[in-house]
């Protein structure tokens with residue numbers, strides 16, 4: 100029998116370390132336990148929030164519903180060919196541990212995504228990405244429980260409608276599913292992507308050998324230099340997405356701001372580094388009372404101690420307003436705000 104707790108603090112369940120409470124709270128270890136909880140009388144009218152490691156979420160108030168912590172474990176090779184392995188991963192597995200497991204098996208592909216906090220179950224939600232690689236390149240299927248029908252469902256890669264920091268789970272299926280398992284297709288031969296210039300430079304400077312392990316180590320080095328470890332400095336990673344603008348708008352901006360950083364995203368659009376926009380607007384290293392902007396990465400907002408979710412949200416809104424005024428660009432939040 101699963102125990103449902105009342106009035107549980109969520110402070111240790113979000114990487115911003117914001118201290119809010121939830122009305123109800125439970126942990127599930129498998130699909131049967133999840134269904135048991137969903138059938139429990141006391142939660143029938145309650146809002147449901149599925150939480151992984153809380154590394155992409157900002158709580159601004161008491162959660163008036165039930166928070167369910169996904170603890171479904173297990174990594175299994177379902178099928179192997181000469182070239183590839185199809186690996187089924189429980190949604191409650193830690194993402195970085197899965198990356199390390201994959202490298203230990205001699206598989207390649209997801210090494211660029213090392214050290215991203217969170218659980219495997221969240222990896223399809225915003226199609227996690229870093230250093231030139233996105234999860235969508237390796238996901239073949241996502242298994243989930245439909246919260247209303249309480250039935251098992253499967254989506255293929257195409258049906259997930261993946262895009263930059265986006266998928267069907269942030270749109271049509273938002274708050275309607277519990278992802279229970281993700282199937283990854285990994286390469287048994289080296290499948291390296293060193294197109295991201297910072298990664299390429301790091302590899303050139305540290306080792307001449309391009310291997311899955313050297314890419315892993317380089318990614319870890321870069322991330323440790325740039326991004327604050329949430330265990331030491333509470334944060335939620337990039338607070339905003341990198342905005343897309345038309346080529347014409349980018350040209351106009353570049354005339355005004357010659358150092359602006361942008362990358363080709365499609366034939367029509369450029370992706371602008373939001374960190375540069377915020378940095379160039381003077382926010383990097385800003386600190387007010389208990390929250391601020393990281394000194395090495397202007398896209399990362401930080402809780403220096405006892406900031407509330409509201410304090411962090413207020414700072415984010417100030418930044419958003421200043422970016423709007425300076426560049427006429429509306430930043431979109433990457434972090435889920437509740």
Ligand code: FAD
Pocket residue numbers: 114148149150151152153154155156169190215216217218219220221222224225226227228229276277278279326327328329334335336337435
């Ligand atoms: P949570 O924060 O717990 O949840 C995020 C959202 O997904 C919530 O809306 C939640 O309800 C929903 N959700 C979670 N699990 C499930 C499930 N099983 N079923 C249904 N819904 C679910 N992201 C990147 O893409 N690239 C990066 O390089 C990156 N770097 C980061 C660095 C730092 C220091 C931090 C703090 C974050 C970073 N992130 C990055 C963001 C974050 O790590 C990812 O979004 C990660 O996938 C979130 O996982 P989580 O388990 O913590 O999800």
Ligand code: EPU
Pocket residue numbers: 228229230231297325335336337338339340341360372373374375376378383395396397398433
């Ligand atoms: N830059 C600045 N000022 C800063 C920080 C960066 O001008 O304060 C410049 C850098 O010099 C660089 C550019 O901005 O030219 C981009 O910086 P970086 O390589 O650090 O990447 P990013 O665009 O800021 C994105 C992701 C990260 C991911 C990295 C690496 C988004 C919103 N963020 O950051 O993901 O780790 O690329 O691929 O796409 C996350 O999603 O939480 C996250 C951390």
